[in-house]
Amino acid sequence: MVGDLSYRPYDDSYAFLVNQIVGQMLSNKVARIIFKRVEALCGGSVRPEAIDQLSDDQIRSTGLARSKVSFIRELTKAVNEKKIVFADLKGLDDTKVLHELTSIKGIGTWSAKMYLIFVLDRQDVLPYEDAAFLQGFGWAYNTNDYSRLSVENRCKRWRPYSSIAARYMYRALDLGLTKRSFGDAYLEGYEYLSRIRDYLQSVGVDCDRNTLLKEITLRKEGKVYGIKDHIRSMIYAMLSNQTKWYRIEPHLSEIDQLFYGYEPEKIKETNPDYFANKMFDMKCGNMSTKAQMRALKDNIQTFCRIENEFGSIDAFITSAPTISIVEKLSDGASSYKLKMLGEALVWEYLKRVGIDAVKPDTHLRRFLGAERMGIGVDCIATIGSVNEQVEIMTKETGMTKTEIDFLIWSFCADGYGAICTSAPHCSICPIKCWCRMS
Numbered sequence: 001m002v003g004d005l006s007y008r009p010y011d012d013s014y015a016f017l018v019n020q021i022v023g024q025m026l027s028n029k030v031a032r033i034i035f036k037r038v039e040a041l042c043g044g045s046v047r048p049e050a051i052d053q054l055s056d057d058q059i060r061s062t063g064l065a066r067s068k069v070s071f072i073r074e075l076t077k078a079v080n081e082k083k084i085v086f087a088d089l090k091g092l093d094d095t096k097v098l099h100e101l102t103s104i105k106g107i108g109t110w111s112a113k114m115y116l117i118f119v120l121d122r123q124d125v126l127p128y129e130d131a132a133f134l135q136g137f138g139w140a141y142n143t144n145d146y147s148r149l150s151v152e153n154r155c156k157r158w159r160p161y162s163s164i165a166a167r168y169m170y171r172a173l174d175l176g177l178t179k180r181s182f183g184d185a186y187l188e189g190y191e192y193l194s195r196i197r198d199y200l201q202s203v204g205v206d207c208d209r210n211t212l213l214k215e216i217t218l219r220k221e222g223k224v225y226g227i228k229d230h231i232r233s234m235i236y237a238m239l240s241n242q243t244k245w246y247r248i249e250p251h252l253s254e255i256d257q258l259f260y261g262y263e264p265e266k267i268k269e270t271n272p273d274y275f276a277n278k279m280f281d282m283k284c285g286n287m288s289t290k291a292q293m294r295a296l297k298d299n300i301q302t303f304c305r306i307e308n309e310f311g312s313i314d315a316f317i318t319s320a321p322t323i324s325i326v327e328k329l330s331d332g333a334s335s336y337k338l339k340m341l342g343e344a345l346v347w348e349y350l351k352r353v354g355i356d357a358v359k360p361d362t363h364l365r366r367f368l369g370a371e372r373m374g375i376g377v378d379c380i381a382t383i384g385s386v387n388e389q390v391e392i393m394t395k396e397t398g399m400t401k402t403e404i405d406f407l408i409w410s411f412c413a414d415g416y417g418a419i420c421t422s423a424p425h426c427s428i429c430p431i432k433c434w435c436r437m438s
């Protein structure tokens with residue numbers, strides 16, 4: 001099934017170990033991208049002299065966490081000071097090589113075993129610390145038991161060629177044979193989403209009660225959203241601005257009544273300050289509420305104009321990719337611009353009418369930034385980068401964007417998971433082993 005195996009050991013020990021440091025706790029895909037950036041910064045070849053020429057900030061600009069930069073520095077220092085001499089490692093037995101390599105801060109047993117297998121071509125190394133190997137193991141033995149004992153027991157028969165057998169497992173993985181038995185999500189590193197889900201459930205956030213997900217399902221099932229639905233969703237989006245949603249949520253039926261069930265003409269006839277005052281009475285106002293309420297009339301007129309031009313607002317918002325609809329509704333130069341709704345609030349509004357999208361607000365941009373869980377280079381991910389990353393997650397996990405958005409947002413937001421906040425609670429974070437901050 002896998003075919004004959006042919007391979008050549010790596011001959012650049014230093015670059016290999018830098019690559020291992022980069023790859024720790026990252027999916028293969030992300031690790032590859034970051035290592036290529038490091039390589040480019042080094043002028044195409046990762047050598048100690050090239051790394052020494054770079055500042056920490058330059059190395060971090062590739063997307064590497066501070067801790068990994070310091071590990072690369074430690075390795076480089078050990079090489080420069082000849083605490084580690086790669087040529088000498090060839091003459092040592094496996095245990096001594098492991099000992100030498102793991103004495104360098106940042107090189108753990110996993111990295112050292114990879115070095116034994118892929119650089120020194122040692123024949124009998126069992127890398128049970130490696131997720132990719134375990135995926136192959138689970139596939140080969142049709143098991144979900146990945147405990148060290150179970151792996152060691154089953155793999156006894158591989159001796160004295162455990163490394164060769166492991167290479168077959170990696171090959172099976174590369175050929176895509178193993179996907180079903182272990183799951184793509186784990187390999188791609190998105191298992192953390194299910195950890196987040198478990199955590200949220202454990203603190204009482206009901207992930208299945210996400211109303212936005214219901215809207216997506218309803219739209220998929222053919223629900224048509226009329227102007228009242230659009231006005232309601234736009235107002236809810238406005239209310240979410242700079243305000244913790246858990247403050248708004250208990251008042252939703254009161255709010256629905258206040259806005260006359262979102263009857264356009266009645267809203268237009270009412271003094272906007274009346275709405276604003278009522279919102280403050282309910283303690284649901286924010287610093288923009290007055291201006292938001294004053295913008296309602298114009299926004300309703302824009303909706304009416306869209307209806308005239310496109311037949312319905314639904315027809316308009318599904319007439320182009322969501323990202324360009326967001327641009328049309330939020331860009332000051334656009335004739336469809338909704339007043340008091342920037343890009344993030346337009347995303348929020350569209351989600352509320354069943355469009356599967358992610359709202360790239362502060363929580364998501366921080367969480368998916370380069371210092372935490374993201375693959376970009378900015379500490380606060382750009383709106384485009386959030387969209388790209390969630391798009392990838394959607395493809396890899398089969399989850400909707402709204403679902404992913406809800407999980408990440410709830411994990412970060414005060415009053416919900418409240419873990420990955422502006423001052424993150426990393427010590428109790430259930431996904432810290434995936435995070436660069438840890």
Ligand code: SF4
Pocket residue numbers: 372373419420421424425426427429430431432435436437438
């Ligand atoms: S809480 Fe800390 S460890 Fe967890 S995702 Fe946020 S920054 Fe990372």
